[in-house]
Amino acid sequence: MALTRDFKETVLARIQADPRYGDALLNEGIECMLAGDVDTGKAILRDYIKATLGFAKLGAETGASPKSLMRMFSAGGNPQARNLFAVIGHLQTQSGVTLHVTAHRNARKRQSHTLP
Template identity: 75%
Template sequence: MGLTRNFKETVQARVLADPAFRDALLQEGVEALLGGDVDTGKAVLRDYIKATVGFEQLGADTGASPKSLIRMFGPAGNPQARNLFAVISHLQRHAGVALHVTAQPT
C-alpha cells in the first residue's frame, strides 16, 4: 500500500505534535555533525528548521539571508563554522533546550 503523506510532511506533523521528538531531531542533527556525518546532519537540521522556525524567520533572527541558509543546509552546502554554530545556538534557544557534549568511549 502506498504512503498517503509525504515523509517530510509526516516529520513536520510529528515535530509540531511531539516536543520530545522535536528535541531529539535537533539533537540527532547536531550529533551527526559532531560524528563527521555532515550530509546527514545538514539534512536533519534542514528538516528541523523547516518544521519549526522556518528559514525566513531564522534568517531574520540570525541576520543571515534565508537563501544563504537554505544553500548552507542543502546537499552541496559547505557552512562556515561561525554560521553553523550561530544557527545551532539560535535553534537551541528557540527550542528551549541546551545541548551538551559528553565523551563516550569508542
C-alpha cells in the same frame, strides 16, 4: 534521494504533535555532525528548521539571508563553522533545548606486537 512531500509533511506534523520528537531531531542532527556525518546532520537540521521556525524566520532572527541558510543546509552546502554554530546556538535558544558534548574514549583493542 529527494524526500517526498508526504514525508516532509509527516515530519512537520510529528514535531507539532510531539515537541520531544523535534528535540530529538535537533539532537540527532548535531550528533551526526559531531560524529563526522555532516551531510546527514545537515539534512536532519534542514528538516527540523523547515518544520519549526522556517528559513525566513531563522534568517530574520539571526541576521542571515534565508537563501544563504538554505544553501548552507543543502546537500552541496559547506557551512562555515561561525555560521553553523550561530544557527545551532539560535536553534537551542528557540527550542529551549540545551545540548552538551560529552567525551567518551572508545575502547579499542590494543594490538600487541612481539619482536622476532
